[in-house]
Amino acid sequence: MARSYAADLRPTESVGEQWKEGVLRPVRGKRIVAILAAGGLTLAAAACGDAPEDTPSGSASSAATAAAYKACMVTDTGGIDDKSFNASAWAGIQAAKAEASNVDPKYVSSSSEADYEPGLRNFVSQKCDYILAVGGLMGDATKKVATESASSQFAIVDSSSSGANVYPMQFATQQAAFLAGYLAAGYSKSGKVGTYGGLKIAPVTIFMDGFADGVAYYNQKKGKTVQVLGWDKAKQNGTFADSFIDQNKGKTITQTLVSQGADVVLPVAGGTGLGTAQVAKDSSGKVSVIWVDQDGCKSAAQYCDVFLSTVVKNVEEAVKESVVKGAKGEKLSATPGYIGTLENDGVSLAPYNQFDSKVDATLKTEIDQLKKDIIAGTVKAESASAPK
């Protein structure tokens, strides 16, 4: 053991039998002392700042804490920085804090599904005023804990309510995706548009349903035959990347879609979709992308020049509103809860950004009219995955 240390420290010296412990120890000791001293000096140099003045913890802060509204959030296994609904929900709570200063935000991430229940329970025992569960898979755990703790206020994203004290937030995403389908069909020059998903789950396929319907509506209205690649609404079957992070997978799938003729692609796959944006960028204008969740020109700004538009699902705004409401002392009622629609801007089609000049003016007015029609109910945007 000692000999190998010597070899590390003095590589040029031959290591012979004469290297006994007694000879070696002081050398090693001095080196360690030297390293510690050097490190200590560096730290000391960094630690030379002046101490701040003592500020007596004033009455202002205690007044704020007196009425503090503890908004606590449990993420699903995606974690807090999933660039999807967990991140959006957390951003919503932060935004609520900016609006109502008595909001005291807190979160825990779940590393496995077994963590949902203890995560929620720990917040109950910390007397949180608002406990947010993110994602439909937390539905059962939320129901169980909410029934046990009837006096606590819960909220859940992407799930229907499971009790009087659970405020559900759901999104009729198919409405906005319908507009995106119409836009894509109208914008496509090849007569083929493509889409694919991250996983075959309801929050994903609802986008694809709306998109396919929008294209079909365009065909019916204009007598065209624009084709959708990657999703068959009737059979509920299509192309999936089986990943929300694998950009290469996104690239491969997009290249396949493009080689089949698609020139507008809607990836519903989180980070995997960045691969699609890269393919579009490399195509120098031939292929464009419709992004999802949050306006692509903000959430993935480096690819802004390929984003035709975005199907926005405004989790952030919904969470923010509910927290602010709760913080003001208003009751969050479980029925009907919150359903994001085109009407209340819970879902929307983002601005065209850099494509503003490229999209035909008549197409724009048609989409504006279509939005009104969907809100009025004269055009139906439906999906098996839609909230009921």
Next chain:
Amino acid sequence: MTAEATKETREKEPVEREAFLNVFLRNLWSSNSVTITVLSIVLAVIIGAVLIVVSDSTVLEKFTYFTARPADALDASWTLISSAYSDLLKGALGDPEAFNAWFSGTGTWQDAFAPLSETLTYAAPLVFTGLSVSLAFRGGLFNIGAQGQAVLGCIAAGVAGFTFGLPIVLNLLVALIAGALGGALWGFLPGLLKARTGAHEVITTIMLNYTAGLFLAWLVIQKGIQQPGRTDAISKVVADSAQLPSFGGVLRVNLGIVLAVLVTAGVAWLLNRSAFGFELRAVGANPHAAKTAGISVAKTYTLLMAVAGGLAGLGGATQVLGTAYALTPSVAGNIGFDGLLVALLGRNRPWGTLLAALLFGVLRAGGNRMQSFTGISLELVNVLQALIVIFIAAPALVKAIFQLRAARTTAKG
């Protein structure tokens, strides 16, 4: 070693009463496995404390004026570290306040025992997957496939649990056996491949992990499996009669942990007392010699992997029948891979594995409270687990840091 020395000393007790203490202390501070394990945990906790301080920006800020007023930084660090670790313990073993509330009548006994229940809940599946890895390792096989076997256990137990609708007790038994069989099948395949073709079990089990995971993700959204009325990936709920009995409410602990202890005893017996255990240890020590001695290596490998797979499958079954009650794509969590660490920490011995799983249960249950109350990221728990295992795997490092004596020092040392 310690036990032997103690016995020795006891015989000469009247003459050398003083020597006993010396021998005891010397052996305590030598590099035996218990001391190394304890010191590994201590080291991991110390490094964890440093990470806790480094990861907290407000405390770190106080270090910028360390020379001007060191007390600030030290106070803040100490407060943070002590609250983090005390929350870890409170979340795993019990909160004194909850016990006080119980005794004074303001709280319930359920709340007082909830942390302990969480620890045991998290530990139970890890005991099974840990045993799976240790048993295979004693036979010279590195079972990386505990994850896939556990997933198959989840599937089989879950599907049996909501399909058959058998009467109480029988339904649970059938579901558990189905889980074990599912895992056994997933262990049998690489075992057979190893025995027949020599395909390395590390490669085949890793591949089968992927297969199992993707199969589960596909299965839960199929008609007849998916929960009616749901559009997301979740299966039907296991029938009440097939669920492992638990106290309900806050106390999630279930019969799984009792099964885990029984199975540990069973594995210990299998390994040390049965003919098959002798064969597998012989094959593990030297397959060529075992073959020469007339043991069928191929048969041992196949049977061993099937048994190991069955154990991991039981782990998956306890997860579904004990805590989750429905299949989802990630229902098995990480129990298979954590089982590898548990086995390593338990030094591939059955009872050691049980203790290691309990320690991991403590970390997971306490980690939840630590994250929730002190705001320390749950990742720290993963780091602690990894550090403990790294130190266990590198005993020479621990020996060098604490300058432990070699384990076999004689009285003259």
